[in-house]
Amino acid sequence: MTEDLWTAHEVEAAVSGRRIGEWRVSGVSIDTRTLSPGDLFVALRDIRDGHDFVDTAFSAGAAACLVSRDVGRPGLISGDVLEALVQLGSASRRRMSGVCAAVTGSVGKTSVKEMIARIFRAHGRSHWSDKSFNNHWGVPLTLARMPRDTQRAIFEIGMSTPGEIAPRSRLVRPHIAMITCIAPAHLEGLGSVDAVAGEKSDIFAGLEPDGVVILPERDSFFETLRRRAFDLQPSAEVLTFGGDPGVHSAGVRDYDSDGARSLIRLEVLGAVVETELLAVGEHWAANAALAVLAAVASGIDARSAAQALSGYSPPPGRGTAETLQLATGDPITLVDDSYNANPQSMRAAFSGLARRPGRKVAVLGEMRELGEESAEWHSGLAEPLIAAGVSVVILSGGEMRHLAARLIREAPSIEVRMTHGPEEAAATMNSLLLSGDVVLIKGSNASGMGKVATILRAIDKGVDQDASSGRIADAL
Known part of the structure; x- marks a missing residue:
């Protein structure tokens, strides 16, 4: 029998609104495409109005709906559906007696969230953010979906404009709050990396008294973040990761990779443990140190946490590696980031990429929201690309012209191709690939580089291709 998540009277008590009928729900959904029978359908207004899909939701098995007008269905009517979802999320947090953790940062927050979720799942009833549900509706939705008997939960908190992280932190009220790193991101909205640090540190605004703060020790903003943590929660305990191992920190003792996986030895609060990840790059070792440290802060033994983490593979599009075949039958390795x-x-x-065997090909989309210094940030990628031993670089998007110019000037041995979109980048890439190549695909989400990975996978499956030439045909 499906467990009740909310009764009609519980939702009525939590949310400002008028109840229609008697009902119980086993889940909460905002999308009829993924709705499960027994869910509460929340009719949010965004690009499309969720009220237009209420009938579809009930046809899919919804038990009730949260709406702003009477739709002739059981549920609850509230003037502001998004605010009602926030209220429901807040009520869910109040009834949860377990440990809540929250993560933010400029890089790696989704991967770290997934690592921590993997550890938590192995140690009792757990809950975590789906995908990258870290925004104004994603955080309250994740809370509203949390089972009442959850022992440990991990939430991802993100932002796109100033002032967004603090209210989300206050909604989650984490016992453990962590920052992966501070880096140039959202500069168009925030103006400077200093402002990024200030915004990310707002995750401590909702930290519970005597809560735990986890900070990147070697980050240039470490002291800024530490001071901010104590300003917002004076009783906080500060732990660190990424630096030298110690009694208040987690560090990497040893890192090794065979080009397909990472073998990592960590020292976490004095305990030496080992874990193995299906991901390559030393940044994954730092992520592992943070994840295991957060698990220990939640009451899990370090050795048990590291063991549970072993076998972790990144979420789709965040560094996953797979072997594909070209139309010619030749194998390549796709690293989809x-x-x-x-x-x-x-x-x-x-x-x-540098650690993987084979000729290295980088297919890169431009980085968005970097503000007035965008040209410098793009051209600055030349040095690490050259150091990685890349043979072919295919670039997409106007800002990448700055990188192209510098590579052509400083690394004439690298074949550089400038394209005007993911489709052209994919066609150019396909004409240059050789057997055994390792292909990194990366770019801002808005650059559409995921399409390049999709086209490569279509070739591997024999979809819309011209086998005689090994080139993409109708897939474009």
């Missing part, structure tokens, strides 16, 4: 990019994550991806 296309979900997003900023200067620091680009450098980390190049470092991981």
Whole structure:
């Protein structure tokens, strides 16, 4: 029998509105395409109005709906559906007696969230943010979906404009709050990396008294973040990761890779543990140190946490590696890191690429939201690309012209191709690939580089291709 998540009376008590009928729900959904029977359908207004899909939701098995007008269905009517979802999320947090953790940062927050979720799942009833549900509706939705008997939960908190992280932190009220790193991101909205640090440090605004703060020890903004943590929660305990191992920190003792996986030895609060990840690059070792440290802060033994983390593979589009076949039958390795990019994550991806065997091909989309210094940030990628031993660089997007110019000037041995979109980048790439190549695809989400990975996978499956030439045909 499906467990009740909310009763009608519980939702009525939590949310400002008028209840229609008697009902119970086993889940909460905002999307009829993924709705499960028994869910509460929340009719949010965004690009499309969720109210237009209420009938579809009930046809899919919804038990009730949260709406702003009477739709002739059981549920609850509230003047502001998004605010009602926030209220429901807040009520869910109040009834949860377990440990809540929250992560933010300029790079790696989704991967770290998934690592921590993997550890938590192995140690009791757990809950975590789906995908990258870290925004104004994603955080309250994740809370509203949390089972009442959850023992540990991990939430991802993000932002796109100033002032967004603090209210989300206050909604989650984490016992453990962590920052992966501070890097150039969202500069168009925030103006400077200093402002990024200030915004990210707002994750401590909702930290519970005597809560735990985890900071990147070697980050140039470490002291700024530490001071901010104590300003917002004077009783906080500060732990660190990424520096030298110690009694208040987690550090990497040893890192090794065979080009397909990472073997990592960590020292976490004095305990030496080992873990193995299906991901390549030393930044993954730092992520592992943070994840295991957060798990220990939640009450899990370090050795048990490291063991649970072993076998971790990145989420889709965040560094996943797979072997594909070209139309000619030749194998290549695709490293799909296309979900997003900023200067620091680009450098980390190049470092991981350098460790993989084979001729190295980088297909890169421009980085968005870098403000007035965008040209410098793009051209600055030349040095780590050259150091990674890349043979072919295919670039897409206007800002990448700055990188192209510098590579042509400083690294004439690298074949550089400038294109005007992911489709042209894919066609250019396909004409240049050789057997055994390792292909990194990366760019800001808005650059559309995920399409390049999709086209490569279509070739591997024999979809819309011209086998005689090994080139993409109708897939474009």
